[in-house]
Every structure is written in structure tokens, then in C-alpha cells.
Amino acid sequence: MSQTVDRALSILPLLAEGPADLGQVADRLGVHKSTALRLLRTLHEHGLVYRQSDQRYRLGARLFALAQEAVENLDVREIAHPHLVRLNEQCGHTVHLAVYEENEVLYIDKVESRYPVRMYSRIGKPVAITVAAVAKLLLADLPEAERRALADKLDYPMYTARSIPNAPAFLKELATVREQGWATDLGGHEESINCVAAPIRGADGRVAAAMSVSAPNVVVTADELLTLLPLVRRTADAISRDYSGRTPAKEAPQEMSTE
Amino acid sequence: MSQTVDRALSILPLLAEGPADLGQVADRLGVHKSTALRLLRTLHEHGLVYRQSDQRYRLGARLFALAQEAVENLDVREIAHPHLVRLNEQCGHTVHLAVYEENEVLYIDKVESRYPVRMYSRIGKPVAITVAAVAKLLLADLPEAERRALADKLDYPMYTARSIPNAPAFLKELATVREQGWATDLGGHEESINCVAAPIRGADGRVAAAMSVSAPNVVVTADELLTLLPLVRRTADAISRDYSGRTPAKEAPQEMSTE
DNA sequence: TGATGCGTTGCGCAATGTGCAACGGTCATT
DNA sequence: AATGACCGTTGCACATTGCGCAACGCATCA
Incomplete structure (x- = not known):
């Protein structure tokens, strides 16, 4: 329903398959690199995505914490x-x-x-x-x-x-x-x-x-x-x-x- | 960086504290109910948010699966x-x-x-x-x-x-x-x-x-x-x-x- | 030193997300 | 049973927001 959020969230399962760099994410989303970058940055700020030392993106730590709190509720x-x-x-x-x-x-x-x-x-x-x-x-x-x-x-x-x-x-x-x-x-x-x-x-x-x-x-x-x-x-x-x-x-x- | 995504993701930690209904989410986000609804729907489509029988929203199942795959990577x-x-x-x-x-x-x-x-x-x-x-x-x-x-x-x-x-x-x-x-x-x-x-x-x-x-x-x-x-x-x-x-x-x- | 490939930035355009107001359902109150 | 309050939902008009483009900086490799 919301295009931007929809695209952003589509990144998560994509990264679940393994780390990916900006270009790959942009390609698989079917959007421009700059768009993918903006989305990844936002995900990053919320800790859902982590940037590892080789600059590639991975699923982030907050995801664990969230799943954890969810299960405890x-x-x-x-x-x-x-x-x-x-x-x-x-x-x-x-x-x-x-x-x-x-x-x-x-x-x-x-x-x-x-x-x-x-x-x-x-x-x-x-x-x-x-x-x-x-x-x-x-x-x-x-x-x-x-x-x-x-x-x-x-x-x-x-x-x-x-x-x-x-x-x-x-x-x-x-x-x-x-x-x-x-x-x-x-x-x-x-x-x-x-x-x-x-x-x-x-x-x-x-x-x-x-x-x-x-x-x-x-x-x-x-x-x-x-x-x-x-x-x-x-x-x-x-x-x-x-x-x-x-x-x-x-x-x-x-x-x-x-x- | 991206307002819409930022708002949507802010819902997650909020729901981690416990289930909440539409009004509560909208209030705590500081947006109109209709906006919150659209965001929640998008989160829902991606399985990050679940709507329980009393209509309130909870963190969803896919979150576990994602955290799971993340940790295995x-x-x-x-x-x-x-x-x-x-x-x-x-x-x-x-x-x-x-x-x-x-x-x-x-x-x-x-x-x-x-x-x-x-x-x-x-x-x-x-x-x-x-x-x-x-x-x-x-x-x-x-x-x-x-x-x-x-x-x-x-x-x-x-x-x-x-x-x-x-x-x-x-x-x-x-x-x-x-x-x-x-x-x-x-x-x-x-x-x-x-x-x-x-x-x-x-x-x-x-x-x-x-x-x-x-x-x-x-x-x-x-x-x-x-x-x-x-x-x-x-x-x-x-x-x-x-x-x-x-x-x-x-x-x-x-x-x-x-x- | 040039060339390629990557992430990054600024910008102008319009598509997208926004809040409003009105609707319809459910539940509690009288 | 009728009324009213509450909450989720919908359609819409406006302009804010996110979009892709093109250019830049910075690496690595030839």
C-alpha cells in the first residue's frame, strides 16, 4: 500500500539470503541506486540493517532484539x-x-x-x-x-x-x-x-x-x-x-x- | 532519511512493548489515523506485524524467521x-x-x-x-x-x-x-x-x-x-x-x- | 596515468504519501 | 429498542516527499 515502505521492507528478506552490496540491492528491487541507498540508510538508522566491514549490508542486530521482545509478549x-x-x-x-x-x-x-x-x-x-x-x-x-x-x-x-x-x-x-x-x-x-x-x-x-x-x-x-x-x-x-x-x-x- | 519508512519502522519497537490498537499507534507516532493505518497495512503485508483477534496489532511471525536467518548467516x-x-x-x-x-x-x-x-x-x-x-x-x-x-x-x-x-x-x-x-x-x-x-x-x-x-x-x-x-x-x-x-x-x- | 566500478550528492519534477472529513460498524448506556 | 460514543475504514485534493538522473569523488586495476 505504501510504495516506499514496501520497497524498504522488501530489502529484508533479500538480505536474509546473505549479505549484498548497494548495486545488488538496487537491481533486485528494480530501483535506482540512489533510491536503494536512501532506503538502506533508513533501515540502518533503525538497526535493522548492518553495514559490515566490506561495505556490504547484512541484517542487523535490532532484528534479534525485536523478535525477542515479540516472543516474550x-x-x-x-x-x-x-x-x-x-x-x-x-x-x-x-x-x-x-x-x-x-x-x-x-x-x-x-x-x-x-x-x-x-x-x-x-x-x-x-x-x-x-x-x-x-x-x-x-x-x-x-x-x-x-x-x-x-x-x-x-x-x-x-x-x-x-x-x-x-x-x-x-x-x-x-x-x-x-x-x-x-x-x-x-x-x-x-x-x-x-x-x-x-x-x-x-x-x-x-x-x-x-x-x-x-x-x-x-x-x-x-x-x-x-x-x-x-x-x-x-x-x-x-x-x-x-x-x-x-x-x-x-x-x-x-x-x-x-x- | 526517508520519512515514510522512518515512521513505519518506528512502529516496530513501539509494538515490541506490547500490542496496540490503531489509535494508540497513530498517537505515539504523531500522525493521523489514516496514515498509521496505511503503514500498518504495509508492515502487515510483509508479515512484520500481525493483527490479533481483538483487532490490535502485534509484532508478526516473519520477524522471527528473519532474525533466525540473520543469526544463521x-x-x-x-x-x-x-x-x-x-x-x-x-x-x-x-x-x-x-x-x-x-x-x-x-x-x-x-x-x-x-x-x-x-x-x-x-x-x-x-x-x-x-x-x-x-x-x-x-x-x-x-x-x-x-x-x-x-x-x-x-x-x-x-x-x-x-x-x-x-x-x-x-x-x-x-x-x-x-x-x-x-x-x-x-x-x-x-x-x-x-x-x-x-x-x-x-x-x-x-x-x-x-x-x-x-x-x-x-x-x-x-x-x-x-x-x-x-x-x-x-x-x-x-x-x-x-x-x-x-x-x-x-x-x-x-x-x-x-x- | 588512464579507465572502470563503486558509493555518494544535489537537484528538479511529479508521483506519492498526507491529513481531512465523512461513513459504517460495534458496543455500552439509557 | 434507540441513542450515542468510539474506532477502523474510505476517497479525495493538496503539496510534501521520495524519485531517477547526471555528475562527482574515490578506490582498484591495467
């Missing part, structure tokens, strides 16, 4: 965290918390496995949306129309032989998940990794977040992991209760009303 | 990481990696302590620049003029009685650190936490990053922590060797030439 995360830790203490595996936002599912919290073999994932990283157990739960709760539209737009990469191959299969899987109230990913993303997941609901009953327990085959078999399902669901329900128990304000949970 | 981090893990395995304490950028020092990697009592810190979070051991190393290596200018601009909050109180004391400390090639923070940030840190140098001999080991008093005394200094320095030197040994390209370290 998510109140589901704050409420869920102690529960996730407790669950991790009980079962020892990696625990994830994820939310849906604008056609993406992303991890917003993680408690690392206590086993030496860990899975790779990172807070803030978009999730493999067509296969991850948490993604299934979050998408299954979308309004029908939106769900269909999204399923059509997605790519269905075959990470493994068990990956979900296409939109119809995905919608079918979502229907099942929606029905049963929990989800799994059995080697659909990485051959040797399985997950069980359960939904966290807000006061309105909608799925606000989802959590999962993941473990590689070498540690526990899929069947063994599934025995954890009741525990995972109980944890998710406990979080739901905490989360829906209070207004979206920031007061301490123990206080109620007055006012 | 830092090659010091990539090279240093295995060394940090090894050091953590040897001593068990929290290990940090930090860089200096635009008047800030920030953590770009961290390996958690294996002791139950952990210190609070977060990747991406700016460091307490006047007291942290890694900050001292990074600032000590700045050109004289820049170092003075920065020291004058800084605030010197008295986190504890041992915090560095003012610019002259800070510059003196930096001189010592520069001289000896390592740094400590003994309860200058949090009363009960001590750190030892060592510099990582690039091919040009300049300090490119700094790493530290931190531990609370309840786990080891300051004296005990100081006995780790040789180990920390050896690790930092090993990273320096890895880091300066090759061109800023992205090839695997073991391969050499061909081409």
Missing part, C-alpha cells in the same frame, strides 16, 4: 512454559509449543530433550506445515473455508515416504485430527522422528496453540511414544485451563476482578 | 558452536558467544549450564554493556576514538555495588582488559554471578567476537571459576584459528582450494 508462551518444563522432566523428550499465524505455523517455545540425540528445530522457525503434528491441530481448527483455501495453496514436499502427498489427503487427515482431538507425526518429516501433539484452547474453545512431544526412533519406538499421549493431553488441558481462566490482560493469574 | 557463530559445546561438556557451566554491533553487544549463541541453577539470558538480547566480561573485550578492541566516544555516551547503571560506575573507571578497565587479553565480571551485573571471558580474533587480529563462561556463586566460587581461565582462553584461541583460517566464503572447512 506472547502470553500463551508465558503460561505454558512451566507446564512444558514439567512434562519434559516427566518424559525426558523434546517438548514444543507452536502457534498458527498468517498461513504459517511456528515454534514459539521448546524444551530440549534430556537424551543425547536431539532433533533439530529452532524457536521462530516455520514448521513443516503439511506434516508436523502441531500444524495439523492448528489447521484442523480453522474455519472450513479458510482451511480449504490454505490446503490448496500449500506445497506438499515428500520429506519421507510417509509425508502427506496432497491437499485431499491433508484435508482428510485434518478431519481425523479434528475429530479425535490430538495428532501425530510418525516419520512424516524425518524418517526416524515421531511426535504426539495436543491442542491448547482459549476461553472461546478455539485452538490457540498446540504442543508436542518428539523423540527419535533410536530412543523410543512410535508405540512407546504413543503411550505418552494421555500425559500430553493432560498437560495441554492444564495449560488450556490456565490460559482461558483469565482475561487477555497482563495481571497476575491469582488476582480476580476487584475493579 | 553469522559465520563466527557456526564455527564457534562446536567449540562452545565441547567447553560446556568439560566445565558444565553456561557458555556465551557475543559480538559487537552498532554500540551494542549481543549474545548470538549460548550453551546452557548443566547445573540446575541457571542464569537468565537470551540470544539476541543486548548485554549489560558496561559490566559484562564479553562486552569489555569487544569494546577494548575498538579504535581509541570510538571507544572514548562510546564510553561517554553510555549509562552506567549500578546493578550491584561492584558495577562499573562511570566512564573513566570503564576506560581504565578496558585498558587492563586490552593489556591482559581476557576479562572477568565478578558480580558486577548480578551479585551472585561471575564470568570469565576471552576474545576471538579474525585473520586481521581484530576481536571479532568474545566468549564467556558464567556460573553463580552457589555452584562455584569466583576463585574456582578463575581456574577455568586457561581452558577458556585455549577454546577461544582454537575458535580464532578456525575462524581466521579461511576466507569469508561458506565452503566446508576441510576442503581446500581445487577451483
